[in-house]
Amino acid sequence: MSNTRPSAPAGPGDFPAWQRIMADVAEGRINPSEAVRRLVLVRGGGARSAMPTTPPEGYFGPRPALSAVPAAEAADAAELRRRHLEEARRELATMPGLRSVKETVEELLAWVQVQRWRMRENLSSEPPVLHMVFRGNPGTGKTTVARLIGRMLRDMGVLSKGHLVEVERADLVGEYIGHTAQKTREQIKQALGGILFVDEAYSLARGGERDFGKEAIDVLVRAMENHRDNLAVIFAGYPAEMDRFLRANPGLVSRLPIQIDFPDYATDELLQIADLMCQQRQYRLTEEGRARLREFLETERRAVNFGNARTVRNILEAAIRQQALRLVGRNLPVDRDRLMQIEAQDVSAAVKRLFGEGKAPAAGRESEAGESPAAAGRDAAMQRLAQALGLLAGPWTGENAI
Amino acid sequence: MAVQQGVVIGKTNVGKTLFTINFASYCGVQEMHISFREPDGRRSSRVLQREDAAAELAGPEPHKTRRLQSISLELPVGKGTRHLELVDTSGLTDYVHRDVEVRRAIAQSLAMIRDAALILHMVDAALVGESGPVAGLGEVDYQVAQFAQMRRGYAILANKMDLPAAARGLELVRSEFAGHVILPVSALHWLGFREVKQFVAHAL
Ligand SMILES: Nc1nc2c(ncn2[C@@H]2O[C@H](COP(=O)(O)OP(=O)(O)O)[C@@H](O)[C@H]2O)c(=O)[nH]1
Ligand SMILES: Nc1ncnc2c1ncn2[C@@H]1O[C@H](COP(=O)(O)OP(=O)(O)O)[C@@H](O)[C@H]1O
Ligand SMILES: [Mg+2]
Ligand SMILES: [Mg+2]
Numbered sequence: 240m241s242n243t244r245p246s247a248p249a250g251p252g253d254f255p256a257w258q259r260i261m262a263d264v265a266e267g268r269i270n271p272s273e274a275v276r277r278l279v280l281v282r283g284g285g286a287r288s289a290m291p292t293t294p295p296e297g298y299f300g301p302r303p304a305l306s307a308v309p310a311a312e313a314a315d316a317a318e319l320r321r322r323h324l325e326e327a328r329r330e331l332a333t334m335p336g337l338r339s340v341k342e343t344v345e346e347l348l349a350w351v352q353v354q355r356w357r358m359r360e361n362l363s364s365e366p367p368v369l370h371m372v373f374r375g376n377p378g379t380g381k382t383t384v385a386r387l388i389g390r391m392l393r394d395m396g397v398l399s400k401g402h403l404v405e406v407e408r409a410d411l412v413g414e415y416i417g418h419t420a421q422k423t424r425e426q427i428k429q430a431l432g433g434i435l436f437v438d439e440a441y442s443l444a445r446g447g448e449r450d451f452g453k454e455a456i457d458v459l460v461r462a463m464e465n466h467r468d469n470l471a472v473i474f475a476g477y478p479a480e481m482d483r484f485l486r487a488n489p490g491l492v493s494r495l496p497i498q499i500d501f502p503d504y505a506t507d508e509l510l511q512i513a514d515l516m517c518q519q520r521q522y523r524l525t526e527e528g529r530a531r532l533r534e535f536l537e538t539e540r541r542a543v544n545f546g547n548a549r550t551v552r553n554i555l556e557a558a559i560r561q562q563a564l565r566l567v568g569r570n571l572p573v574d575r576d577r578l579m580q581i582e583a584q585d586v587s588a589a590v591k592r593l594f595g596e597g598k599a600p601a602a603g604r605e606s607e608a609g610e611s612p613a614a615a616g617r618d619a620a621m622q623r624l625a626q627a628l629g630l631l632a633g634p635w636t637g638e639n640a641i
Numbered sequence: 642m643a644v645q646q647g648v649v650i651g652k653t654n655v656g657k658t659l660f661t662i663n664f665a666s667y668c669g670v671q672e673m674h675i676s677f678r679e680p681d682g683r684r685s686s687r688v689l690q691r692e693d694a695a696a697e698l699a700g701p702e703p704h705k706t707r708r709l710q711s712i713s714l715e716l717p718v719g720k721g722t723r724h725l726e727l728v729d730t731s732g733l734t735d736y737v738h739r740d741v742e743v744r745r746a747i748a749q750s751l752a753m754i755r756d757a758a759l760i761l762h763m764v765d766a767a768l769v770g771e772s773g774p775v776a777g778l779g780e781v782d783y784q785v786a787q788f789a790q791m792r793r794g795y796a797i798l799a800n801k802m803d804l805p806a807a808a809r810g811l812e813l814v815r816s817e818f819a820g821h822v823i824l825p826v827s828a829l830h831w832l833g834f835r836e837v838k839q840f841v842a843h844a845l
Contacts, residue, residue, distance in 0.1 A: 257755065264748040271733040271747050272781035278755065279788050319790070399783040428775055432783055469780065 256281045256361055272399075273468055279396040280355045324394035331387050335511035336504050337380055343499050344388060351395055367397060368496055369471035370463050372485065374478040375501025378549030381475045382436065384499075389434045392471065399469055400432035408442040411455040419451040423458040431470055435459075440474035441484035456488060463494050504547050509536050512548050516555050517581065527583035528558075535590050555581070557589035644713070644724045645845055647759030647794070650750060652779050653732025655765040656800040658699035658710075660828035661729035665712045666691045667834045677710050698729075716842050723845045728753055735779040754785070759794040759844050761837070762786065766799035766825065770810030774817050777810065786818050794844035796822040798837065803827040 260277045263269045269277070328348075331341060350367070357364040369392065373381040386403050393401025406426050413419040427435060437443070437459070443452035463472050474481070474495065485492050504512065510533055517523055524532065532554065539545055546553070562585040566573050649657045665673060673694045676686040689697065698710065711728040730750030731743065738744050754760055762785050769777030789795040797818055799811045802825045811825050824840060826833035 261748040261752055264751060265741070265745045267737045267741070267744055270735060270737045270781075271751060272735050272779065272784045274748075274751055275754075275781060275784035275788050278751070279784070393787075396787065399780065399787050431780055 256359055259361070276396070276399060276469060277358070281359050320394050320396070324391055327387050327390045327394065331384065333515070334380065334383070335515065336508035337384070337501070340380070340384060340499055340501060343497070344384070344391075347388075347497060348391060348395065351392070351397055355395075366468055368467050368494070369397070370467075370495050371471065371473045371497040371499060372481060372495050373473055373475035373499050373501060374481045375475070376477060376503055376547060377544065378547030378551075379501035379503060380548060381501050382438075384501075385434055385436050385473050385475070389471070393433075398433055398471065402430075402433035403436055404430040404433065405436045405438060407438045408445075408452065408455075411437075411443065411459075412451045414451075416451075419454040420458050423455045424462075427458070427462045427466070427470070430472075431466060434471045434473055435462075436473045436475060439476045439480075441476055441480040444484050444487055456491065460490060460494065503540065503545070506533060506536050506540060509540070509548065509551050513551050513555060516552060520559070521579060522555075522559060522562075522581055523579045524581050524586075525583065528581045528586050531583040531586040535586070539594075553593060554586065554589050557592055558585040561585040561588040561592070644726050645758040646711075646726045646728055646753070646756070647761060647841065648728045648730060648750070648753040648757040649761045649763060650730050650754055650785060651733065651763035651798075652765070652781065653734065655732070655763045655768075656699075656828040657732070657763050658729050659695060660761075660763060660798070660800065660826065661710075661712060661727055662691060662694045662699065663828055663831055664834055664837065665714055665727065667831055668714045668716060668838065670712060670714060673712055675710050675712055716838065716845065718842050718845055723842070725759070725841065725845065728757070733779070733781045733785070735781050754788065757794075759841060760785075760789050760792065761796055761798050762789065763798045763800050764814055765801055766807040766810035766814055767801040767804035768806075768810065769799075769813050770804075770806030770808065774813050777813075778817065783817075786821060790821070796824055796837075796840055796844075798833075799823055799825045800828050802832055803830050 257278070260269075260274050260281070264271060264274045328345075331337075331344060334341075347369075354364045354367055373385065375381050382403075382405065389398065389401040389403050391401075392398040404426060410426055411419065411423045413422045443455050444450075445452065459472060462470065474484075474491075476484070478500070485495075510529060513524060513529070513532055532551075535554075536551070539550065540547075558581050562581055565582075565585060566577060571577070649661050651657055662673065670691075673689045673691060674686060675689060675694065675698075676684060711726050714725045714727055715722045716725055717723075730753060731746035733747060733750065738747065762782070764778060764782055771777065786797065797814065799807070799814045801807050802811065807825075811823075815823055822840065824833055824836050826837060
């Protein structure tokens with residue numbers, strides 16, 4: 240895509256934009272932090288001009304003589320950014336499914352880039368307003384994609400930090416008058432320079448007119464205006480509820496120019512996700528294991544509140560624990576392959592543990608021992624053992640835990 | 642060869658002016674030939690003894706420094722010496738200042754960072770330690786770090802390391818600005834100046 244083009248070497252051509260930024264500061268139209276942010280945009284990074292430019296008249300006096308600056312250094316900065324951006328884009332591209340999401344994100348990045356080029360050429364440019372609505376069922380990748388977008392916008396120099404602050408009603412709404420505004424403002428402050436991700440946004444509107452949720456929405460709307468240049472607010476949740484929420488808050492809709500729909504994953508996509516997750520953790524589903532998982536997902540994905548990729552992750556997480564139990568418990572010789580393989584019985588046992596007896600695919604029922612009352616205790620003990628052996632360490636803990 | 646410029650930038654009251662003066666003394670400057678550049682472009686210069694310079698130019702009132710003031714330094718680089726004009730700037734705010742004079746001084750400071758060979762970005766480590774990164778650092782600090790990222794001559798100076806809260810502050814600054822060069826200093830007690838001097842000599 241065109242926005243991968245390394246930023247053009249800055250020359251005298253960017254001077255008017257620079258001058259305008261300084262004038263905006265001096266005349267009080269923008270604050271210094273916004274000014275530096277615009278400098279990043281105009282310069283395409285920490286690049287320094289290789290050519291002396293004239294400072295804006297009136298503010299600085301005679302321009303000091305400057306030596307030419309090694310161009311390599313400037314190129315380095317732009318290059319590093321470009322690499323980071325590429326990385327994030329590649330990460331998104333390798334996520335199975337999400338076709339329309341990927342398209343929308345590319346559109347967004349292209350638009351941001353063009354606004355920047357226009358600003359550099361001193362053409363009228365809209366400051367990007369980056370507030371968004373994410374509609375989708377649980378586990379469809381909303382939070383994951385939001386994180387990636389944050390990184391991309393940082394690497395493009397739009398957001399200064401690009402981090403994600405995830406909040407829900409309880410983080411914003413307080414218990415007495417004034418408390419809500421204070422809590423909401425605190426979260427906004429934490430999110431400045433990045434993304435404020437409001438999960439299940441409609442829960443802010445659940446209590447009717449007198450509910451403090453309304454106050455939270457008002458504070459958010461104000462912040463979306465005041466910090467529009469360096470904060471992206473994303474409202475996320477189930478599609479139908481989001482629609483109802485937005486209909487009831489027209490003031491919000493007009494400030495949310497970007498809407499991204501996250502459809503449920505098809506079974507094949509869920510399996511690709513499973514493969515990817517296994518691969519990232521150096522595990523592998525055997526063919527039978529994969530078939531067992533498919534069987535389960537095909538029925539389960541029709542259930543209300545199906546957790547899409549999150550369900551897949553939870554199953555694999557449990558299956559890995561079950562595999563550990565199997566390997567430790569049976570005293571079989573373990574080789575590299577055995578350590579990597581997730582078998583059908585591991586999947587079945589995992590499903591049984593997570594969803595109960597009834598949900599486990601028929602073939603899975605005979606797989607594992609452990610129906611005795613003592614089973615739970617034994618499981619816990621085995622889990623501790625497995626943990627001690629380092630079998631459960633790794634990417635299953637920490638950030639990835641729900 | 643033209644004189645290279647180094648700029649000391651940061652929020653108000655982090656210690657930029659005191660650092661500039663004391664660091665110049667550390668580098669052997671006894672009398673400060675300080676040249677001022679007024680926001681309207683006029684230049685003037687004065688000679689001050691170090692103590693007088695500190696008393697006159699640095700202080701707890703925010704925005705005491707309303708114009709660029711610079712001091713010339715000689716730094717050993719390799720076998721020879723290098724001339725550096727160290728420029729102390731007016732504090733950056735996160736908000737639009739009411740006073741037009743201050744705003745102009747800020748614009749002037751920002752203009753400096755574009756072309757300076759050296760950017761010393763100062764933060765108040767004690768304040769960060771006391772009140773955390775959100776209150777202790779400004780949005781503008783993150784913006785400057787982003788602007789200058791990957792520049793060879795860019796370092797963050799974590800100042801006021803003589804104060805108890807600064808140790809914790811330094812940790813926070815390190816984690817907030819991972820990947821940048823961060824040098825702990827005390828402008829008041831001349832701590833960490835050797836490292837700054839090495840960095841400066843290396844960057845020029
Ligand atoms: N304890 C301590 N105080 C400092 C240090 N550096 C500066 N200060 C104090 O912080 C205040 C602001 O200093 P100044 O140099 O005017 O800051 P500027 O606004 O960044 O130029 C003054 O009261 C200084 O005495 C330091 O390293 N330690
Ligand atoms: N397309 C995908 N490829 C790989 N993993 C995915 C994909 N979509 C979601 N995931 C994973 O599924 C889990 C849930 O996704 P998340 O982004 O939290 O969903 P949501 O926020 O929509 O509920 C996360 O572990 C995420 O990494
Ligand atoms: Mg989520
Ligand atoms: Mg000062």
